[in-house]
Amino acid sequence: MFEDTLDEYEFMASVWKHEGPNSWYFANVPKSKSKIIRNIHKNSEEGWGRLKSLVSIGELTWKTSIWFDTKHNCYLVPIKLSIRKKEGITDGTKVKIKITFFKN
Numbered sequence: 001m002f003e004d005t006l007d008e009y010e011f012m013a014s015v016w017k018h019e020g021p022n023s024w025y026f027a028n029v030p031k032s033k034s035k036i037i038r039n040i041h042k043n044s045e046e047g048w049g050r051l052k053s054l055v056s057i058g059e060l061t062w063k064t065s066i067w068f069d070t071k072h073n074c075y076l077v078p079i080k081l082s083i084r085k086k087e088g089i090t091d092g093t094k095v096k097i098k099i100t101f102f103k104n
Helices: 031-044 081-087
Strands: 005-017 025-028 050-057 060-069 074-078 094-102
Touching: 005 031, 031 050, 031 074, 031 094, 060 081
Parallel strands: none
Antiparallel strands: 005 025, 005 094, 025 074, 050 060, 050 094, 060 074
């Protein structure tokens, strides 16, 4: 699976809940790593600054998209309910995240 990847980034982040209808949970990619990712992969971004990626937390790995948020000046990693339940993640949980990017 990883033979088709461009690169990987690992970091620790606290999960936070976006307030609003059907609230989503996110983790911020550190600003320093976001800057590197954006410099390398900006041409691969889709609408709203989305980048297709493979994300791993704990023993779980799934395909998703991260996207650049200008308010936070970093990429956001959405963490869906099924992942949160399996890994016991709630608002404020600190997790180790690995993001892998694929060749187009």
